[in-house]
Amino acid sequence: MWVAELRFTLIADTSLSRAEQAIRHYLECLIFQGQMLGREFPTYQTEDGFISRLLVPEPEALQQHWHSQRGADALEQLAQAGLGYPQLRLLGQDLMANHTDPCAEPEALIQFCSFSAMNSVLYCAEHFAPVPLYRLRQGGDDFEALIRWQLQYQALDEIQMQQDRVLPRQAELSLQQFGSALNKMGYQQARALSAELGKPVYYYLYSGSSHNCALEAEKPCPACGGQWRLEQPWHQLFDFRCDRCQLVSNIAFDCS
């Protein structure tokens, strides 16, 4: 992950609100295509334009050929708002963040989300490193639904991490229960992406606490009821994997 500056230079007469709106729309398109990470993009005015501060998954993330259709349109609309083609300046690598997956084309993916990670929720199944979303699809629809799922997942995960929770059980149940609206939505997205890409997309089902630790290690796959316990944890995190349902999970953290 890299910290970067995107400079928008004024090239024609415009109003502050038109320019601001065009920049906001373009940056939101970058977020929904995974070209920019997080939700915040502090933007300030300079003598000859505007500068936005952002996080990108890799140095070439903002190249035009990675754009969605909506992103490409938003780029054109910058000119109509009196702004030139945006110029990227990389400031440095984010030392706190995960490294982006090195594979040109991962053979399988894991959809995995946690409250603190701003990176892509799709990880290479071999390296367990985040895969930028724009590498999976360009020029068409973006990943808005997946990003919106990630935001809701992280909000609930954030709540259930707190000592004094404002939603004592609901947040954890949403994360843990395979049938919750959150997991239904996420699992459907993983299935649809797997069909589109023609490769496995495993969905991670979180397990935080359990009523019965004696049974926890033997629990069946919640989708097919089959055996899915692994002899050795996968990526030191997943104790369960069902290849048929493309689901992974862990032994509840309070039982391990």
Ligand SMILES: [Zn+2]
């Ligand atoms: Zn990889």
Ligand SMILES: [Zn+2]
């Ligand atoms: Zn299964």
